[in-house]
Amino acid sequence: xxxxxxxxxxxxxxxxxxxxxxxxxxxxxxxxxxxxxxxxxxxxxxxxxxxxxxxxxxxxxxxxxxxxxxxxxxxxxxxxxxxxxxxxxxxxxxxxxxxxxxxxxxxxxxxxxxxxxxxxxxxxxxxxxxxxxxxxxxxxxxxxxxxxxxxxxxxxxx
Numbered sequence: 001x002x003x004x005x006x007x008x009x010x011x012x013x014x015x016x017x018x019x020x021x022x023x024x025x026x027x028x029x030x031x032x033x034x035x036x037x038x039x040x041x042x043x044x045x046x047x048x049x050x051x052x053x054x055x056x057x058x059x060x061x062x063x064x065x066x067x068x069x070x071x072x073x074x075x076x077x078x079x080x081x082x083x084x085x086x087x088x089x090x091x092x093x094x095x096x097x098x099x100x101x102x103x104x105x106x107x108x109x110x111x112x113x114x115x116x117x118x119x120x121x122x123x124x125x126x127x128x129x130x131x132x133x134x135x136x137x138x139x140x141x142x143x144x145x146x147x148x149x150x151x152x153x154x155x156x157x158x
Contacts, residue, residue, distance in 0.1 A: 041102040041134050041143035046095040047150030049088050049110055051119060056092025057155055059118040060110055061085060064096065067105040067128055080107060102143040105130045110153055122155040 045064060049057050066081045086094045106129040112122040129150055137144030 039102055039141050039143055040099060041137070042097070042099050042145040043103055043134075043148060044095070044097040044146075045106065045108075045148045045150060046093065047108065047153060048091070048093045049153045049155060050092055051122070052154060052156055055119070056088070056090075057119055057122065058088050058090045058092060059114045060088045060122065060155070061113045062088060062094045063109040063111070065107040065109070066101070066103045067107040102134055103132075103146070103148075106132070106148055106150070108150055108153065110155060112155070121158045123158055125153055125155055127151070127153055 047062075049060050049062070051057050063085045064083045066083060068081070083100070084096055084098065086096060088094050108127045108129065110122075110125045110127075112124070115121055127150065129148060132146050132148045134144040134146045
């Protein structure tokens with residue numbers, strides 16, 4: 001019967017755990033809110049996507065991101081950090097509530113991912129929302145809560 005060298009494996013595991021900890025990588029799932037010294041906030045986003053006739057458009061992809069400057073940019077550029085992706089509901093609305101880093105500016109990217117379904121093919125639209133404030137923060141690491149109501153986004157047919 002073959003004997004395992006458990007002490008050696010435990011030593012290797014401990015070494016790698018310590019190495020990852022030294023470079024700031026953890027195996028916990030509470031990042032970023034529970035990290036010491038990390039700014040955090042609660043924020044909610046809601047909005048509606050309509051066509052040029054004012055009718056709601058369901059089934060469109062809505063990607064939300066944090067824009068850190070005034071450049072329009074492209075998704076995944078150096079000034080844009082993706083946060084989440086949603087779909088518009090039957091009434092054209094979308095809504096999300098999250099905890100995490102405070103937002104500087106909210107970038108909303110709308111994309112038609114279903115082609116001709118749900119009213120035809122629509123052009124992509126990007127909107128940057130800048131006029132929101134966080135309230136009830138403690139002035140230290142917690143920035144408070146922001147309710148971000150995005151103006152209706154109008155999509156045009158291709």
